[in-house]
Amino acid sequence: xxxxxxxxxxxAVVLLAVSALQGxxxxxxIEFERRGKLPEAAQAWQAVVAQxxxxxxxxxxxxxxxxKEQEYGEAASAYRKALALNPSLPGVELNLGLAExxxxxxxxxxEPLRTALAADPGNTQIETLxxxxxxGARKFALAAKWLAPLAKAEPENTELHQILAQxxxxxxxxxxxxxxxxQLIQQNPDSAEAHILIGEALDGLGRTEEAIPEFEAAARxxxxxxxxxxxxGYLYWKTQQYDRAMKEFHSELEADPAHAQALAYLGDIEWxxxxxxxxxTYLTRAEKINGSLRVVETDLGAIYMEQKxxxxxxxxxxxxxxxxxxxxxxxxxxxxxxxxxxxxxxxKNELHEAQxxxxxxxDSLLGKISSAPPALNPPGPK
Numbered sequence: 333x334x335x336x337x338x339x340x341x342x343x344a345v346v347l348l349a350v351s352a353l354q355g356x357x358x359x360x361x362i363e364f365e366r367r368g369k370l371p372e373a374a375q376a377w378q379a380v381v382a383q384x385x386x387x388x389x390x391x392x393x394x395x396x397x398x399x400k401e402q403e404y405g406e407a408a409s410a411y412r413k414a415l416a417l418n419p420s421l422p423g424v425e426l427n428l429g430l431a432e433x434x435x436x437x438x439x440x441x442x443e444p445l446r447t448a449l450a451a452d453p454g455n456t457q458i459e460t461l462x463x464x465x466x467x468g469a470r471k472f473a474l475a476a477k478w479l480a481p482l483a484k485a486e487p488e489n490t491e492l493h494q495i496l497a498q499x500x501x502x503x504x505x506x507x508x509x510x511x512x513x514x515q516l517i518q519q520n521p522d523s524a525e526a527h528i529l530i531g532e533a534l535d536g537l538g539r540t541e542e543a544i545p546e547f548e549a550a551a552r553x554x555x556x557x558x559x560x561x562x563x564x565g566y567l568y569w570k571t572q573q574y575d576r577a578m579k580e581f582h583s584e585l586e587a588d589p590a591h592a593q594a595l596a597y598l599g600d601i602e603w604x605x606x607x608x609x610x611x612x613t614y615l616t617r618a619e620k621i622n623g624s625l626r627v628v629e630t631d632l633g634a635i636y637m638e639q640k641x642x643x644x645x646x647x648x649x650x651x652x653x654x655x656x657x658x659x660x661x662x663x664x665x666x667x668x669x670x671x672x673x674x675x676x677x678x679x680k681n682e683l684h685e686a687q688x689x690x691x692x693x694x695d696s697l698l699g700k701i702s703s704a705p706p707a708l709n710p711p712g713p714k
Contacts, residue, residue, distance in 0.1 A: 356380055358390065365397055373397045381413075388417035392424050395431070404431045408440075425451070426458060433461055438468030438708070456482060460492075467495055468708040472503035480508070490519065498705040501529065501698065506536040524554035528563060528701070535697045540570055543697070551580075556587060559701045562594050566697055574601045592622035593700060600631050608635050626655045630662045637669050645669055660689035 361376035377394035384390060395410035411428035414421055429445035432438075445462040449455060463478030476499040483489065483496045497512030510533040517526040531546035547564040554560060565580030578601055581594040588594075599614030612635060615628050622628075629652035636645035646669060652662035667682035 356383075358393070361393065361397075370397055370401050374401060374403075386417055388414045388421050391417065392421055392427070395424070395427060399427065399431055399434075402434075404435045407431045408435070408437075422451075429458075429461060429465070433465055433468075436468065436708075438465045441465040442469060456485075463499075464495065464708060467499050467705075470502075472499045472501075472705075473505070475499040476503055476505060476508060483512070487515075490516065495708070497529065501533055501536070502705050504536060504698075506533045509533040510537070522553055524550040524557050524560065527553070528557075528560065531563065531567070532697050532701070535567065535570075540567055543567055544571070555583075558588065559584070561587070562591060563697055563701050565594065566597065566700060569597055569601065574604065577601060590621050592618045592625060595621070596625050596628045596631075600627055603631050603635060608638065611635060624655055626652050626659060626662065629655065630665060633662065633669070634665050637665065637672065640672075642669065642673060658689060660686040663689060 356376040356379035358377075358380055361373050361380060364370075364373035364376055374394065374397045377390060377397055380390045381387060381394060391410045391414035395407040395414065398404075398407035398410060408428055408431040411424050411431060414424050415428065425444040426448035429441045429443075429448055432441035432444070442462065442465050445458055445465060449458045449462060452458060459478055460482055463475050463482065466472075466475035466478065476496060479492065479496040479499060483492045486492055493512055493516055497509050497516065500506070500508035500512060510530060513526055513530045513533060517523060517530065520526065527546045527550040531543040531550070534540070534543035534546065544564070544567045547560065547567055550557065551560050551564055561580045561584040565577045565584065568574070568577035568580060578598060581598045584591050584594040585598075595614050595618035599611045599618060602608075602611035602614060611631065615632050615635075618625060619628050619632070629648045633645045633649035633652060636642070636648060646666075649662050649666045649669060652659075653666065656662070663682050664686035667679045667686060670676075670679035670682060
């Protein structure tokens with residue numbers, strides 16, 4: 333296939349453009365940037381690095397201009413090229429960490445920020461970015477480590493205290509979480525969310541009876557808040573107040589008929605109340621909505637076993653163990669199943685496993701209301 337020859341005018345335009353780019357200098361780029369002409373400055377720096385591909389400073393300057401244009405992905409690429417050419421170039425690690433942070437690439441932000449902090453110890457801006465990056469990367473214990481002293485130094489910084497509180501909560505450092513949430517609720521006593529978070533921390537500390545009034549307060553303040561009735565119902569369930577729990581689970585289902593966990597725990601209560609048919613109805617409804625609820629599979633396994641449907645029982649219990657191998661209840665039911673099947677060795681192993689796990693099992697509200705803490709929203713430009 334042949335292509336028409338370019339016109340003389342088109343060739344002239346291309347040659348002029350190439351000539352203009354070749355004439356760009358760092359001084360030209362700096363002058364464009366000084367005058368606020370960022371696209372022109374970026375184009376000028378791109379021409380400079382094209383002419384001088386080993387100029388680390390030019391790549392770093394290109395990254396700065398691209399960051400100002402909020403082109404953080406391209407900026408990060410420019411910073412990495414600068415560091416590959418000159419790893420000790422001042423300020424570039426921090427700029428790279430910031431560019432990754434602003435893209436929401438929190439794991440990628442951690443290492444350059446650690447390097448920047450090593451070069452400038454005690455820099456609170458870098459410490460804050462590092463702590464926030466650990467939070468975004470779901471390394472909550474490390475986030476709490478860096479954010480705790482910063483929050484202490486800024487008692488009025490509500491956002492910082494909220495992120496620290498969530499970091500402590502998800503790191504299972506419940507005393508730290510409780511302290512932070514109580515400080516937050518002093519500033520806003522009518523915050524249903526704060527009452528819920530205090531309740532989660534108290535439940536994590538094994539103080540479930542104290543957690544209940546916090547959820548009751550949240551339900552009074554904001555009865556339509558998603559999961560508030562489920563959370564309260566779960567705490568009632570945990571303290572074996574099953575009638576109260578059922579009422580709260582039904583309240584949650586009125587707002588969200590597809591709330592799988594409310595259905596699951598209603599099924600569990602029906603099973604405990606020796607109503608297996610009703611239990612199976614709730615449990616199978618929950619399973620269709622969410623196939624990864626351990627309580628559903630454990631209860632179905634126990635019910636099927638009582639009905640001598642051993643094949644279905646084993647399948648359900650294997651799913652329950654796969655979902656949470658550290659929880660003892662499915663192992664216990666599996667041990668009973670092996671006893672019914674006459675496999676004494678397997679039964680002994682499962683029952684021993686259940687006994688061992690029972691000593692260290694934790695089944696708190698944390699993770700049932702949500703699977704992760706609130707997402708970190710990177711701040712706006714620069």
